[in-house]
Amino acid sequence: MSFHANPYTEAALFADVGVGYQPDLVLVEFCVNDLNDPTLHFDAQTIQRLDAIPDAAFPDPAHRAPTPAPSLLSRACARSRLCSLVVERLAPARPAPARLAAALATHDDPSDTELAWLRARYGEIGARAAAAGARFAVVVVPYSTQLDGKVGDHLERRLVALGDEAGWVTIDLLPAFREATARGEGPLFIDLWHLTAAGHRVAAEALLAQLACRGLLPLPAGTGCPAPSSTGAPAAARRARTSSGPSPVAPTFTR
Numbered sequence: 001m002s003f004h005a006n007p008y009t010e011a012a013l014f015a016d017v018g019v020g021y022q023p024d025l026v027l028v029e030f031c032v033n034d035l036n037d038p039t040l041h042f043d044a045q046t047i048q049r050l051d052a053i054p055d056a057a058f059p060d061p062a063h064r065a066p067t068p069a070p071s072l073l074s075r076a077c078a079r080s081r082l083c084s085l086v087v088e089r090l091a092p093a094r095p096a097p098a099r100l101a102a103a104l105a106t107h108d109d110p111s112d113t114e115l116a117w118l119r120a121r122y123g124e125i126g127a128r129a130a131a132a133g134a135r136f137a138v139v140v141v142p143y144s145t146q147l148d149g150k151v152g153d154h155l156e157r158r159l160v161a162l163g164d165e166a167g168w169v170t171i172d173l174l175p176a177f178r179e180a181t182a183r184g185e186g187p188l189f190i191d192l193w194h195l196t197a198a199g200h201r202v203a204a205e206a207l208l209a210q211l212a213c214r215g216l217l218p219l220p221a222g223t224g225c226p227a228p229s230s231t232g233a234p235a236a237a238r239r240a241r242t243s244s245g246p247s248p249v250a251p252t253f254t255r
Contacts, residue, residue: 006038007121008057014125019132025216026129027207028122030140030159031193035059035107035114059107059114106143106192108155115158119166126168135216137169139207144189146174147181169214176206 005013010028018026038057055061077083110118126136140159145151156172163170177188180202188199195203212219 006034006036006057006059007118007125008038011121011124015128019128022132023129023134025211026125026134026136028125028136028138030118030138032106032108032143032155033193035110035118036105037064039064059117060111062113106145106151108151110155110158115162119162122168123166126166137171137211137214137216138163139171140173141195141203142174142177143193145192147177147188149178169216171207171210171214173203173206176202 007028007030014026036059039053055064058064107114122138129136138159140156142156146153153172153174156174160170160172177199180186180188180198185198185202187196188202190196208217208219211217
C-alpha cells in the first residue's frame with residue numbers, strides 16, 4: 001500500500017485500512033520531508049484548502065505555520081463554481097516564496113519534540129502490527145544531496161538509535177545509495193526526494209538484502225550482511241529473527 005501522507009496519517013490509515021490486509025510484515029518508509037509542516041507541502045501543490053488539522057498531525061505544533069486568511073474576494077469567489085474554475089485556469093494560486101522554501105527545506109536536524117512525535121506515530125503502527133501478528137520495521141530513504149557525502153548521516157544515526165530504543169528494526173538505505181553513486185549508477189533521484197527507476201532499483205535490492213539479513217523474510221541471508229553493530233537496532237533485529245508467529249511473506253508498505 002502507498003500512503004501519500006506523513007506518519008500521522010500513515011498511522012491512521014494503517015489502523016483503518018492496512019490491518020485489513022492481514023500483513024505478516026509492515027514496512028514504513030521514512031523520508032526527511034516527513035518532519036516538515038504537512039500543510040506547507042499541500043499548499044505548494046494545490047489551490048485547494050484543507051479543513052482544520054489537529055495539532056497531533058504536526059511534528060512540532062509550536063512551529064506550525066499559520067494559515068493565511070483568505071481575502072473577502074477569494075471567499076466570495078469560492079462560493080461560485082464558475083468563478084473558481086476561471087481562477088484555476090487563468091490565475092492559479094501560487095505559494096508565497098517563503099512558504100515554498102519552508103516546504104522544500106530538508107529538516108535533517110529534528111528537535112527532541114519532533115523525534116518524540118515520530119516515535120509515537122511509528123509506535124502506534126508497530127503496536128497495531130504486533131496485535132495483528134505482523135512484524136514491523138522502518139526503512140530510511142535518503143535524499144539526493146546526501147549522495148556526494150557533503151551532507152552527513154546524522155539523521156540516519158538518530159533514527160537508528162530511536163528504533164533501537166523503541167524496539168523496532170531500522171533499515172538505512174543511504175550506504176547502498178552512496179555505493180551505487182560511486183559505481184556511476186544514476187541518476188538516482190528525480191528531485192530532492194523522489195527516486196528515478198534506477199533509484200527504485202537500488203532501494204529494492206538493498207531492502208531485499210537487508211530484510212533477508214534481519215530475518216524478516218524467509219530467504220537465505222547473503223554473504224554481504226553487515227554486522228548488527230553497524231546496522232542499528234541489534235536487539236530488535238535479534239527479536240525479529242527469533243520471534244514466533246506467521247512467516248513474513250505478505251508485506252504491507254506504508255508511505
